[in-house]
Amino acid sequence: MTTASALVLVGAGRLEAREIPVPDPAPGEAVLAVEACGLCGTDHELYSGVLATRLPLVPGHEIVGTIGEATPQFLEARGLAQGDRVAVEVFQRCVRCEACSAGNYPLCRYHGLGDSYGNRPLEEGSGLWGGYATHLVLTPDSMVHRVPDHLDPLTATLFNPYGAGIRWGVTLGGIGPGTTVAVLGPGLRGLGVVAAAVGARAGYVMLTGAGPADADRLATGKAFGAHRTVDVHAEDPRRMLKQDTGGLADVVVDVTANAPEAFVQAIDLARPGGTIVVAGTRGHHTLQGWNPDRLVGKELRVLGALGVDGAAYRAALDFLGDNPVLGQVSRRVVGLDPDEVGGLLHQMAHGPDRPLHGVVAARPIGDPGRSQGGQRHGNGHGMSTA
Numbered sequence: 001m002t003t004a005s006a007l008v009l010v011g012a013g014r015l016e017a018r019e020i021p022v023p024d025p026a027p028g029e030a031v032l033a034v035e036a037c038g039l040c041g042t043d044h045e046l047y048s049g050v051l052a053t054r055l056p057l058v059p060g061h062e063i064v065g066t067i068g069e070a071t072p073q074f075l076e077a078r079g080l081a082q083g084d085r086v087a088v089e090v091f092q093r094c095v096r097c098e099a100c101s102a103g104n105y106p107l108c109r110y111h112g113l114g115d116s117y118g119n120r121p122l123e124e125g126s127g128l129w130g131g132y133a134t135h136l137v138l139t140p141d142s143m144v145h146r147v148p149d150h151l152d153p154l155t156a157t158l159f160n161p162y163g164a165g166i167r168w169g170v171t172l173g174g175i176g177p178g179t180t181v182a183v184l185g186p187g188l189r190g191l192g193v194v195a196a197a198v199g200a201r202a203g204y205v206m207l208t209g210a211g212p213a214d215a216d217r218l219a220t221g222k223a224f225g226a227h228r229t230v231d232v233h234a235e236d237p238r239r240m241l242k243q244d245t246g247g248l249a250d251v252v253v254d255v256t257a258n259a260p261e262a263f264v265q266a267i268d269l270a271r272p273g274g275t276i277v278v279a280g281t282r283g284h285h286t287l288q289g290w291n292p293d294r295l296v297g298k299e300l301r302v303l304g305a306l307g308v309d310g311a312a313y314r315a316a317l318d319f320l321g322d323n324p325v326l327g328q329v330s331r332r333v334v335g336l337d338p339d340e341v342g343g344l345l346h347q348m349a350h351g352p353d354r355p356l357h358g359v360v361a362a363r364p365i366g367d368p369g370r371s372q373g374g375q376r377h378g379n380g381h382g383m384s385t386a
Contacts, residue, residue, distance in 0.1 A: 006133035010056045012049030015338035028140030030070030037131025038062030038157030039358035044349045054121040060131025061118030062160040063088040064153045086144035087159045106307035148321035155327035163308040163316035165192020173251040173277045178203040182249040182269045185256035186217035198225035253277045260287040272298045279305040331357040
């Protein structure tokens, strides 16, 4: 029987290398040969124990790979063939419930967060439910998207954060031609909102960060087309916004992490009748001393954003393929080594030289620049991540 090499999260800060049997696909299923899996803040929260979940499990949800053994039903339903490179959606879709019928499948009655990829325990089924492994089981309810032929698997893992930028900014926020936009938080998802807003022909885009650690990320925002970048520790973003535009933002997208005070700032930056999209999670933090009457007084529209949909993922893959500059971010790549992956997760959250994009490569990808000690890509700016 074929076995998958996998990293299993067994407790806070504890990844173990294991071999897990790869099952034959059941009706409607396929096995994915995982090539690469991007890392995000959720990965660190799982790894550090901040985010409670059922352990042990194989983490990783920004997954790109090629279709291996597959049933005819799986291939025919998706118009795919063995060997096709695909990006895997985090959530599954039952098609039957009210949320799925309305296209809001992150709130699926039968799936949702509990069995999303990278968050399903080892004890269920094959256990191959995360991207920190050489193989992944694709269920009949899983959703995948073909990766453009000219897009390498490392860059393709950006489909997830950039897809978030498209959905949170354009789809939910309503950004379009002439819109004045403020984006709070210069991580990959914040940069995705900037790129999406520029692509939607927004009239003005501001990106904010906090402190010297965000300086290179703000420079990347400029390269992505932001009209103004602001370090909120050094400048008043509201004053800069009024100075540049004569008013406030039509749309504010808050993608900060563990920064409850940013929500108050979002209210400050939004014009009367404007829209605030809140996508950055606050962990266990609560917001003290703010007055909800400010929402009433400005008649603000406030939306929470949980995930990304298929339309945004497809648009992100096309966007990445058509705009090479979007892939030119500081990147570190490590293999399936528990110490290297744990070290990279810690570095991305706390290190002084934090890469913007971290990737676990499940197998050799043929990049001549890759080394066992980790790979760096990008434009030499040394961007960091949230």
